[in-house]
Amino acid sequence: MTLGLPGDLARATLSRSLARAGHAAAFVALGIAIVLALLVAATGYSPAGWSAAGLVTGMAALLFLVARYPTVLFTTVYLVVGTGIVFAITTLVMNTDVFESTNNVVLALPCLALMLVGGAGAGSVNAIVWATLGYALGEGALLLGALTVGAEFMPSFAATAAFVILVVVRSFDGLSRRRNARGTTGLHDAGRQSHELAIRREYELLAIARLHDTALGHLIAISAAGSGPVDERLRSGIREDLGLIIGRDWATEPEPEPAPGAAREQASAPANAPAPANASAREPAAPAAAHAPATVRDTYPPLRHALAAARNVGLEVRITGDLDVLHALDLTRARAVDEAVAQCLVNVARHAQVAEADVALGIGGGEVTVAVMDTGVGFDVHDVPLDRIGLRTSIRARIEQVQGSVRLWSTKGIGTTIVITVPEGDA
Structure with missing residues (x-):
């Protein structure tokens, strides 16, 4: 009693x-x-x-x-x-x-x-x-x-x-x-163990997604570069990401800071535009007011990583809608969307057998929606092997960690559409 x-x-x-x-x-x-x-x-x-x-x-x-x-x-x-x-x-x-x-x-x-x-x-x-x-x-x-x-x-x-x-x-x-x-x-004890398992699971997903995205993105960029020496900006970006992965702070989200590398171009530039010689990997964080949380507008250009990844793999991206709708997200959700869209675009370049993709953005009902579409070869979702972690971990699990959702439609010979929906505000 x-x-x-x-x-x-x-x-x-x-x-x-x-x-x-x-x-x-x-x-x-x-x-x-x-x-x-x-x-x-x-x-x-x-x-x-x-x-x-x-x-x-x-x-x-x-x-x-x-x-x-x-x-x-x-x-x-x-x-x-x-x-x-x-x-x-x-x-x-x-x-x-x-x-x-x-x-x-x-x-x-x-x-x-x-x-x-x-x-x-x-x-x-x-x-x-x-x-x-x-x-x-x-x-x-x-x-x-x-x-x-x-x-x-x-x-x-x-x-x-x-x-x-x-x-x-x-x-x-x-x-x-x-x-x-x-x-x-x-x-x-059971509640504590459950909490520890949830944290461990979250870190495992983060590690798998980060390693997968980084390794796959650089391998595709090196392959797209063709024969001959690797571009110095790409080489610098690989060294930077390798230092992040094997460093002690691999699980933390890096704050925007000046650093060279084509893998981190500014998202404000057109996706198919050539990168300037003095391009930097990250924008320095704008000074924020005391006790005010960082916002996407202050520190993180929308889809910066995704558009840079598309350039690295030679994929042309057509954007429909206003990138500024991503300013409704906090920094954690903006990064999650950016990295998930980057993985979508890398998958298009790797599997769809097309050289272009469409990205549509919208906002409404308290949610931000980003759709990635291609007219490539398509695939059967049920035929994807369980050991393929791109869609399951780098896209779906990453978005679900910030209370978002991912929907996918694909038909062989017609193309693939992935719709990412994330609530506005803080994660």
Whole structure:
């Protein structure tokens, strides 16, 4: 039973509730004892009733302090003083001829209150220890009082039965809480492991996609360059990407910065335009206002990587729509779209057997859509081998990581269309 509360709060609440229930029962027992003592005194049966009523009232006052401030000091004082009160009441009651032994309802009431002390500290073990101490002191006071007046001693049946019930209830509560604690620990460990697996999966997808895109893009660029020495700008771009892959920060997204290399041309240039001699791989990040997040407009020209990859593989790209719609995305989503579109264009150059492709951009309904289309040979989606990671990892998994979606249509002899849809705003 958790009472609709979190596990830790529920256990603490139940423990306090049991302690308060014990205190309430103790107050009821002391209240009945006071009433009986007053009735005995008021009817003139025994003047000692007034003394007994006063003693029980003092015991109730001490119990109130324990219930209000459950500290070791107040609990100890209550037990010590309560033991003396039980002894005094025993001598008063057993001096009369009403009861044959100490096993009677009058003496059972203060013994019950002594046993239901609750005590300092939370938990079932503490409660059982304090109850055992109270029960033992109460029975000891009965024995000592009976010996003092020469009466017959018998353990209080009512106090003993209440003590057994309390131990059973508290033991069950402790075992239940321990079992629930183990279950909670197991759930916590399972949740942590699941979170770690998700992070590991995310890093694995990132590593596979980055290695696939970089290696495949450069290999195709080298193949398209033909025989002879490799262009120095392409060579520089390969060295730069190789340093990123084997470096310690391979999993971080590089911030735009000046660096040569044809593989990172600015996206603002036409896709089929020749690269200038002093072209840089990355634009420096524009200074942003304090505490303001980086935006695509500030730091990342739209489809920069995709259009540069298309130039490297000799693919002409016709753009329909406004590239500025990508400014509605944050930097993480803009990069994901850029890299996914780059992989689409590389796939066109590698498989479609055409030299041109179309890229259409649009925005609406809170989403940015980019479609990559070609009129190449097409393929059957169901015939793609499972070990081919271009579409599955570099495109689909990359977009899904930023809460986007990828749809693909392809017909043999007609061509292929891939539609990438990403929500606006932050990932």
